[in-house]
Amino acid sequence: MKKDESLPTLVSIEGIPASGRHGANPGEQLEAQEFVVDVDVWIEAGEDTLEQTIDYRDIVSTVKEAVGTNSFVLLETLAEVVADSMMALGATQVSVVVHKPAAAASLGVDDVSATATVGVG
Numbered sequence: 001m002k003k004d005e006s007l008p009t010l011v012s013i014e015g016i017p018a019s020g021r022h023g024a025n026p027g028e029q030l031e032a033q034e035f036v037v038d039v040d041v042w043i044e045a046g047e048d049t050l051e052q053t054i055d056y057r058d059i060v061s062t063v064k065e066a067v068g069t070n071s072f073v074l075l076e077t078l079a080e081v082v083a084d085s086m087m088a089l090g091a092t093q094v095s096v097v098v099h100k101p102a103a104a105a106s107l108g109v110d111d112v113s114a115t116a117t118v119g120v121g
Contacts, residue, residue, distance in 0.1 A: 006113055008042040008043060008044055008092055008093070009042065009043050009044075009045045010041070010097075011042075011043060011053070011054065011059070012041075013025040013041075013042075013056060013059055013060065015036055015038065016036065016038070016039070016063045016064065017034070017036055017059055018033055018063055018064045018066075018067035019032045019034055019064075019069045020068050020070070020078070021033070022035070022070075022071060022072050022073075022075065022078050022100075023088065023103075024074070027060050029071050032068075033069060033102050034101055035067055035078075035096075035099065035101075036099040036101060037046045037063045037082060037096060037098050038052070038096070038097040039063060039082070039086060039096050041054060041059060041086050041089075041094050042092050042093040042094070042119070043091055043092060048100075054090055054091060056059060057074045058089055059086065059089065059108075060079075062085050063082055064085065065085070066078075066080065066082045066085040067079055067098075074116040075100055075103075075112070076116070078114070079096050079097070079114040079116035080118070082096045082098060082116070083099075084097070084118060086100065086118075087119060088116055091099075092119055093118070094116075094117065094118050094119055095115065095116070095117040095119060096115065096117075097110055097113050098114050098115075099112065100112045103112040
């Protein structure tokens with residue numbers, strides 16, 4: 001069955017654990033710390049085959065690679081790079097939320113995160 005080509009499909013994956021060296025505080029770029037990433041990826045799916053979409057496994061591995069192989073001062077920059085990496089997989093639009101649990105714990109709050117959205121408009 002071929003779907004209506006004018007309607008994008010949203011694929012969401014929440015809670016991707018990733019380790020990386022990001023932050024503005026002394027030492028944060030020296031020692032890896034844990035991040036959690038949520039992604040919403042819009043695709044133009046065609047036929048009902050894996051080749052017509054973005055494989056969930058590719059999304060997860062690409063997120064982990066983007067977080068693990070770069071180093072940034074700002075969480076916002078990391079979110080933008082992760083979003084760009086999703087676009088490179090063939091997404092038409094992406095929204096990425098990168099959570100930094102250690103920052104939230106040190107501040108005594110529930111969450112610290114940055115969101116980047118790419119491909120809008």
